[in-house]
Amino acid sequence: MxxxxxxxxxxxxxxxxxxxxxKSTIEPCSNSDSCNALLGYTLYTDLKVSEVASLFQIDPIALLTANAVDISYPDVEHHILPSRLFLKIPISCSCVDGIRKSLATRYKTRPSDTLASIADSVYGGLVSSDQLREANSISDPSVLDVGQSLAIPLPCTCFNGTDNSLPAIYLSYVVRPVDSLAAIAARYFTTLTDLMNVNAMGTPAVNDGDILAVPIPACASNFPKSASDFGLLVPNGSYAITAGHCVQCSCGPRNLNLYCMPASLAVSCSSMQCRGSNLMLGNVTVQQTGGGCNVTSCNYDGIVNGTIVTTLSPSLQPRCPGPQEFPPLIAPPNTVAKDSVSAPAPSPEFDGAGPASPRSSLVPSTGLPGFSPANGPISGISSGASAACSLAKxxxxxxxxxxxxxxxxxxxxxx
Known part of the structure; x- marks a missing residue:
C-alpha cells in the first residue's frame, strides 16, 4: 500500500x-516556407520605438503600423513608449528543425543580465531561460559574458495563414494571472471553441506564462510568387509597409479586402501608375449604369525585382462602393490605461465613432467596428500540435x- x-x-x-x-503551442513543419506572425509583447521598462524595434530586429515603421500608430508624428521613431505598454510585434515565422519558430532575433548581454532576466523581463516571457540555454549551448547559465550575442528563439505559428479556411495571422500571446481563455477569446473576437482547437486544448484551463496561438482575421494578398512580399497578410485593424517604404496596405475595418496605396516615406519609388490609364495605385473610379456600377481600381500586385507592380481591375458591381474606410490611428502612446494592466491584451475596438476625416496624408483613419469573429473550430492542424502549454523545450x-x-x-x- x-x-x-x-x-x-x-x-x-x-x-x-x-x-x-x-511554454507554447508547437506547430510541426516540414518545409522552409515562412509566414507573417505576431508576438504579444509587454514593455518591461520605458523604451524608444527604435529600441523596441532593435530588441526584435524589425523595422520601427513596421512596428508602428502593426499597432496602428500614426507615423506622421515628427521624429516618431524616437518616441518613448511607456513601461507595461502592450504591443503587437510583427515577425517572420520560419521552420527550424521541424518546428515553427523565429530565430531572427539576437540579443547582446549587459552586465546585470541573467538568462532568467532576459527571458522573463526583457522578452516578456516569450522565451524561457531553458530555451535560451539550449539554443545557445550554454553549459553554465550562471556565467554570461558582457556583450555576448544570444540567439532568442521566439514562438510563432503559421497554420497555413488560415483559420476556418479564412485568412488569419497568429498572435503568440503570453497568458497572465488575470487571464481566462474566454476573456482572451472575447478580446480578440474569436470563440472559445476556436481558441481551444487552434491550441489543441482538452480543457479551457490556462496557466500564467503559457503562450497561446491566437488567430486574428487578416487581409490576404494575391501577389505572384516572384514578388519579394509574396504572402503578405495584414491583420484586421492595422497597416503594413512594403515595397521599400513606398506602399502601405491596410485591412478593415468592415471587410477583409486588402487595400494598398502610396506611402510618403521613401525618397524614391518606381512608378505606381496603372498601365493604360491615368489611375495611380489605390485610385478607384465608379460609374453608375442601368445594369449596375462600373468600378475600376488600380491595385498593388507586389514588388518584383525592385519594381512596383500594379494591376488595373475593372468590374461590374450591383451597387457603387462608398468611400474607402481605414483602421483608426492612435497617437504615439505616452501612458498605459490602468485597466490594461489587469485586462486581456488590448486590441482595436469600435468606439461608436463614425467615419472620420484622415488626420494625415500618410495613413488615413476612420472608425472601426471590430474584427470579424472566427466561426467554428479550425481543421487540418497537425496531430503534433499539443496543448496550450506544449513542451516547446x-x-x-x-x-x-x-x-x-x-x-x-x-x-x-x-x-
Whole structure:
C-alpha cells in the first residue's frame, strides 16, 4: 500500500515537472516556407520605438503600423513608449528543425543580465531561460559574458495563414494571472471553441506564462510568387509597409479586402501608375449604369525585382462602393490605461465613432467596428500540435529520471 502511495506521489511530481516545462503551442513543419506572425509583447521598462524595434530586429515603421500608430508624428521613431505598454510585434515565422519558430532575433548581454532576466523581463516571457540555454549551448547559465550575442528563439505559428479556411495571422500571446481563455477569446473576437482547437486544448484551463496561438482575421494578398512580399497578410485593424517604404496596405475595418496605396516615406519609388490609364495605385473610379456600377481600381500586385507592380481591375458591381474606410490611428502612446494592466491584451475596438476625416496624408483613419469573429473550430492542424502549454523545450533528463523511478516503484508491486 505504501508503494502505491509512493507511485502516486511520483506520478504527481512528474505531472508538476511537465507542467512547469510548458511554454507554447508547437506547430510541426516540414518545409522552409515562412509566414507573417505576431508576438504579444509587454514593455518591461520605458523604451524608444527604435529600441523596441532593435530588441526584435524589425523595422520601427513596421512596428508602428502593426499597432496602428500614426507615423506622421515628427521624429516618431524616437518616441518613448511607456513601461507595461502592450504591443503587437510583427515577425517572420520560419521552420527550424521541424518546428515553427523565429530565430531572427539576437540579443547582446549587459552586465546585470541573467538568462532568467532576459527571458522573463526583457522578452516578456516569450522565451524561457531553458530555451535560451539550449539554443545557445550554454553549459553554465550562471556565467554570461558582457556583450555576448544570444540567439532568442521566439514562438510563432503559421497554420497555413488560415483559420476556418479564412485568412488569419497568429498572435503568440503570453497568458497572465488575470487571464481566462474566454476573456482572451472575447478580446480578440474569436470563440472559445476556436481558441481551444487552434491550441489543441482538452480543457479551457490556462496557466500564467503559457503562450497561446491566437488567430486574428487578416487581409490576404494575391501577389505572384516572384514578388519579394509574396504572402503578405495584414491583420484586421492595422497597416503594413512594403515595397521599400513606398506602399502601405491596410485591412478593415468592415471587410477583409486588402487595400494598398502610396506611402510618403521613401525618397524614391518606381512608378505606381496603372498601365493604360491615368489611375495611380489605390485610385478607384465608379460609374453608375442601368445594369449596375462600373468600378475600376488600380491595385498593388507586389514588388518584383525592385519594381512596383500594379494591376488595373475593372468590374461590374450591383451597387457603387462608398468611400474607402481605414483602421483608426492612435497617437504615439505616452501612458498605459490602468485597466490594461489587469485586462486581456488590448486590441482595436469600435468606439461608436463614425467615419472620420484622415488626420494625415500618410495613413488615413476612420472608425472601426471590430474584427470579424472566427466561426467554428479550425481543421487540418497537425496531430503534433499539443496543448496550450506544449513542451516547446521540455526537461528531458529530469522527466526521464522521474519516469524511471516510477517504473522501479511499479515493478515490485506487480511482482
Amino acid at each position: 505504501q508503494n502505491w502511495k509512493n507511485v502516486l506521489e511520483v506520478a504527481l511530481l512528474v505531472s508538476v515537472v511537465v507542467q512547469a516545462a510548458c 521540455p526537461l528531458p533528463f529530469l522527466t526521464s529520471t522521474l519516469v524511471l523511478l516510477l517504473v522501479r516503484l511499479i515493478i515490485p508491486v506487480a511482482l
